[in-house]
Amino acid sequence: MMELGSEVILIATKNEGKVKEFAHAFAKLGKRVVSLNEYPDFADIVEDGDTFAANARIKAKAAGDAFQVPVLADDSGLSVAALAGAPGVYSARYSGEGATDSSNNAKLLAELNRLAQQAAGEALEDGTKLLSHAQFVCALALYDPATGEFVEAEGTVDGFIMDKPRGDGGFGYDPLFWLPTLNRGMAQLSKEEKQQISHRGNALKELLPKLV
Ligand SMILES: O=c1nc[nH]c2c1ncn2[C@H]1C[C@H](O)[C@@H](COP(=O)(O)OP(=O)(O)OP(=O)(O)O)O1
Numbered sequence: 584m585m586e587l588g589s590e591v592i593l594i595a596t597k598n599e600g601k602v603k604e605f606a607h608a609f610a611k612l613g614k615r616v617v618s619l620n621e622y623p624d625f626a627d628i629v630e631d632g633d634t635f636a637a638n639a640r641i642k643a644k645a646a647g648d649a650f651q652v653p654v655l656a657d658d659s660g661l662s663v664a665a666l667a668g669a670p671g672v673y674s675a676r677y678s679g680e681g682a683t684d685s686s687n688n689a690k691l692l693a694e695l696n697r698l699a700q701q702a703a704g705e706a707l708e709d710g711t712k713l714l715s716h717a718q719f720v721c722a723l724a725l726y727d728p729a730t731g732e733f734v735e736a737e738g739t740v741d742g743f744i745m746d747k748p749r750g751d752g753g754f755g756y757d758p759l760f761w762l763p764t765l766n767r768g769m770a771q772l773s774k775e776e777k778q779q780i781s782h783r784g785n786a787l788k789e790l791l792p793k794l795v
Pocket residue numbers: 595596597598601630657658659660661674675676687719753754755756757781783
């Protein structure tokens with residue numbers, strides 16, 4: 584058990600999409616989140632772990648040791664079946680140096696199209712094709728520099744990659760991610776709906792009961 588006494592929780596991320604989702608989740612617990620974007624002088628953390636969990640621990644420890652407060656970190660990504668699990672832990676830098684959400688999405692479609700998966704793809708009602716099964720994964724690590732202790736959790740959500748984007752919510756690969764059980768794309772969900780079913784929401788559901 585780890586205590587989250589403070590009303591402010593530091594999240595070791597520079598991703599504003601994640602910040603918005605954590606702000607929404609923690610507001611329900613009466614807590615405000617602060618991210619590394621509020622500390623521009625804090626150097627970028629090298630994410631060289633082999634797993635999502637390892638990278639989440641690296642980010643939480645780097646910020647926790649520097650700021651001497653408990654820190655939450657999120658390492659997440661997309662694992663595409665037809666690409667043997669890629670981009671996985673490389674999701675953020677999938678399209679190389681200076682990668683953006685849109686260059687990563689373009690690369691994802693190019694890779695899948697290159698595999699000519701669309702020939703076998705199932706079509707949605709408007710002709711949108713489902714190119715591959717995929718899974719979002721989110722590893723969370725909360726680190727307390729006072730004790731050196733980590734509390735960890737992981738969540739996933741299954742879906743399919745569409746050949747065209749749908750919706751303008753969320754961030755990252757959300758516009759290409761189809762949820763067959765909801766019959767909607769991830770970017771078509773509200774923040775609350777995404778939290779109910781997402782990899783990050785599922786990881787938080789596992790993490791929060793471990794805290795006092
Ligand atoms: O809910 C999501 N919806 C869509 N895409 C997502 C999601 N969750 C992660 N992703 C993608 C974005 C990025 O390409 C990579 C995360 O990489 P990851 O290193 O964990 O985050 P990041 O570099 O954007 O920010 P930071 O390391 O500062 O937390 O997976």
